[in-house]
Amino acid sequence: MIAAMSTNRVIGINNDLPWHLPDDFKFFQTKTKGHHVVMGRKNYESLPLKFRPLPNRINLIMTKNRDYQAENTHIFHSLENAIKYADIQGEEELFIIGGGEIYKLALSYADTIYLTEVNAYLNGHAYFPIFDKQAFKETLRSHHTRDERHHYSFDYVTYERN
């Protein structure tokens, strides 16, 4: 899973991101480039049109709506089928890219969580699920200071399942 959350676990507000953190966006692009990415229908529809589908990635969208269509994407109604599909395609690192409902659904399958911990308490509508820190070890933490391009400081953290 790859996500950015505030200190109080907020990941989104009004179907948008609560921040503009260009270096974290770059981190997301670099990590996920060339991979299958699984996202919720709401997350997909929150993307600006020019990033829909996310370029240079195979976009898998989760919806319960059997009639849902989106050009150049693959639609799934169960996470297990999405995972199976990526596996059959030879994917070695499938990324779950949110939002909140899909992170919650995927948590028990996650081997690695790339979590950008944004140092702020914010209002929001979507949250990153609480996960059992005992089940994961923190294998990397790298701090990014607040600067003129980044309104908040943050840490890139990697959690790997024990």
Ligand SMILES: NC(=O)c1ccc[n+]([C@@H]2O[C@H](COP(=O)([O-])OP(=O)(O)OC[C@H]3O[C@@H](n4cnc5c(N)ncnc54)[C@H](OP(=O)(O)O)[C@@H]3O)[C@@H](O)[C@H]2O)c1
């Ligand atoms: N900070 C971050 O890292 C980050 C990353 C991604 C997104 N976000 C933010 O997160 C927010 C969106 O998150 P969200 O929780 O509202 O929505 P979401 O997880 O993106 O999408 C929810 C939708 O997924 C589908 N879904 C949920 N459970 C399903 C299941 N069991 N089987 C099949 N489909 C299922 C449903 O689509 P249907 O209604 O079509 O059935 C549901 O409405 C936005 O604000 C976005 O900006 C933040």
